[in-house]
Amino acid sequence: MxxxxxxxxxxxxxxxxxxxxxxxxxxxxxxxxxxxxxxxxxxxxxxxxxxxxxxxxxxxxxxxxxxxxxxxxxxxxxxxxxxxxxxxxxxxxxxxxxxxxxxxxxxxxxxxPGASLSAARNLRDKIALRTAADRAGIPQPRWTEVCGPEEVRGFADSLGVPCVLKPANRQASLGVRFLEVGEDTREAWEHTTTANEASMRADYANIPRFMVEERVDGPEVSVEVLVDEGTVGFTNVTAKAVQDFRYPVELGHTVPALVPRHVIASLTRRMEQLVAATGFRSGVLHAEWILAGGDSPYLVECAGRPPGDRITTLIDLAYGGSLLRDLVALLEGGSASGPRRACTGAAIRFLRASPGVVEEIEGVDGLGAMPGTHDFRVSVTEGDTVHDTTSSWDRVGYVIATGGDPAEASANAERAADSVTIRARPSVASAAPRY
Structure with missing residues (x-):
């Protein structure tokens, strides 16, 4: 051995x-x-x-x-x-x-140095997080915990607006389902409660809990911060592109987000409130927000670990340095790095494919020559089955690109992703999600 x-x-x-x-x-x-x-x-x-x-x-x-x-x-x-x-x-x-x-x-x-056990528990359970945020007066959707489709329907009917059904303690958009006004909740409940990722979780892991909340409309962003003994240091805002479908899976990210200064200031204040509300001490936070009306942050969720979807790579490309290096220095007992200005733009776009059995993949050989392309990955090959994109685990690859500013980086990543074609023939098996 x-x-x-x-x-x-x-x-x-x-x-x-x-x-x-x-x-x-x-x-x-x-x-x-x-x-x-x-x-x-x-x-x-x-x-x-x-x-x-x-x-x-x-x-x-x-x-x-x-x-x-x-x-x-x-x-x-x-x-x-x-x-x-x-x-x-x-x-x-x-x-x-x-x-x-x-x-x-x-x-x-x-x-x-670390988050603190109580803060970590608040961050790992969206119901606990919502409760803490409500106490602190942080704007967020109206919500409730639910134990069955009838309770989902009752809450949705009481609001009379589109809602979101989700697990309280999962990741990667797993089990998250949009609900339209008047929609039958039984299929949605089945989807949400059976979503699983066996390769990522132990069988004994915590009992799942579920919640439903109103759907707030507006641009979506995430905020990544380093926190030193409750004080927010380095702060980045990431713009998100989200699938406009019943399964709100992210299609891409751009760093830094092109949002007005007053929105960044508002997001920073809300992050400071969130740190205090959860009792978070030291480490990294990755919080997702919806900008209601285009500029009013409403909390979606918050994670107490480095962001996924290669956002750390985007931050490093845009700002220089290494977010993980700064995090490790902080957890070793150093201080959090302070505010920095991004010197370029960076973006990721996830590749798209129709559900079915992959028959042909074109355009990959030319990705390296596309303007601004930094990295790419295609995670399927011919013969693989592609499923409906119901969570992050169903995505089939990505392209990371840079540019002189965030808009150029986003355009470069979008153009490179669009240059890849993944052809698949329809298959009955492709209707079943893969986790």
Whole structure:
């Protein structure tokens, strides 16, 4: 058994603990942390389902992969008790959504900077987050917890406006479903309550909860901030393009968002309120907002870990430096980096394909020559089945591009994504979502 998967050895070189396996996060850590300096903790079921043992050896910074109950949000002390503190540890780093509570518990136990366990629990449960935001007076949709389609219908009928049904403790738009006025809620309830991602979650993980809320119309953005002992430092606003369909999956992101200064100021104030409302201490936050009327932020949700969808890459390209490096420095006991101005624009657009069995893929060879193209990936091949895009996991690839400003970056990414054609023949199996 190699050192990187040994359950018994923890070398003295380990200085950082990563809770949950993320290729993108480890890629970033590889760029600035020493070789074999990172201990990666992950659920045994996830290690097997995602073949993490084979993947971990590709990361020079990874010293060791250990199985641990890092998704036990009800009793995180069990996770803490299962992990022997490395002698030279300097930081505990959140990596994935389902490890946020465990990361905070471990940092608290080892007296290292972190979110705080109470804040992590607020962030991991959208019902708890909504409750905390209501107490703080943060604008957000009208909402309620629901236990069945009849309760969904009752709430929707009482408002008389389009609504959104969603799980309270999932990720990646999984199970999120738009509801039109008067729509039958039984199919939506079935979709939301059966949505699963078996390769990402342990069987024992927390009991799902569900909520319904009014649908607020307006442009969507996310705000990424570094927080040092409750004080917001570096702040970025990301513009989002969202699928205009019953499943509101993101089609792309642009950094920085082209929004007026007074909107940025309002978003910053709301983030400061959110930090105080949740009791968040130190780390990174990725919060999603809808700008009602084009300029009034309404809270959608907030995550206490680095943003997904390669937003960290976009931030690094636009501002220079490394968001992960700054986060690690903060979690090591340093201070959060202050405000910075973006020097260029960066954008990602996700590739599109009709549901069915992939027969032909064209345009990939020319992507490298497209203006501004920085990176791209096509995650399907001929013979693969493409499903309806009901969550982030159903997307088939992406293009990342830069430009002299956000508008040019967005246009470059859109143009490059449009140059790829994925042809598929209809298939009955393509109607079933893949998780």
């Amino acid at each position: 190699s050192l990187k998967t040994s359950p018994h050895l923890c070398p003295d070189s380990v200085t950082h603990v990563l809770v949950g396996y993320s290729k993108n996060v480890l890629d970033d850590l590889d760029a600035f942390l020493p070789e074999e300096s990172v201990l990666v903790l992950e659920e045994p079921e996830v290690i097997t389902a995602r073949r993490v043992s084979a993947k971990i050896s590709r990361h020079p910074s990874a010293a060791l992969l250990l199985p641990a109950p890092c998704q036990d949000e009800s009793f995180p002390e069990r996770f803490v008790e299962s992990v022997l503190r490395p002698g030279n540890v300097r930081a505990v780093i959140p990596s994935v959504e389902y490890g946020v509570v465990a990361t905070a518990a471990l940092a608290d136990a080892w007296r290292l």
